[in-house]
Amino acid sequence: MTPPKYELVVQDCDEALRADANYVKALNRRANALEALSRNEEALRDFTAATILDKFQNETAAQAVERVLKKIAVDKAAAVLAVSTWCGTTDPLLTEPRHANLDFHHSRLFLLISLHFDPVCIFA
Secondary structure, three states: OOOOOHHHHHHHHHHHHHHOOOOHHHHHHHHHHHHHOOOHHHHHHHHHHHHHHOOOOOHHHHHHHHHHHHHHHHHHHHHHHHHHHHHOOOOHHHHOHHHOOOOOOOHHHHHHHHOOOOOOOOOO
16 A cells, blocks of 8 residues: 655645635645644644635534644644753752643743743853
């Protein structure tokens, strides 16, 4: 069995969406391919658009939005944590082991992730 050709799926869906920008099936299909390619922010865009176009009636697309958003948040949090170590911060929000599960209700970390800041040494 040959592996999926996700790049070709993305190209095929791009063409379909050029013909009809509201083609929900193509948005979902491209989003799944983008997620498989670890292009999570693009996948999130497509899953979100599909969810909105379906008037929030498609539970699978809504779950996909949450799944991909979590992946993005974890990646961004890991980047913030890596920078905090590099900067030598002693901020307990970023250094205590109990925060390893990334409790996003902590306002500073959540703000950095949700606003898509690139990690910089702002904790030092």
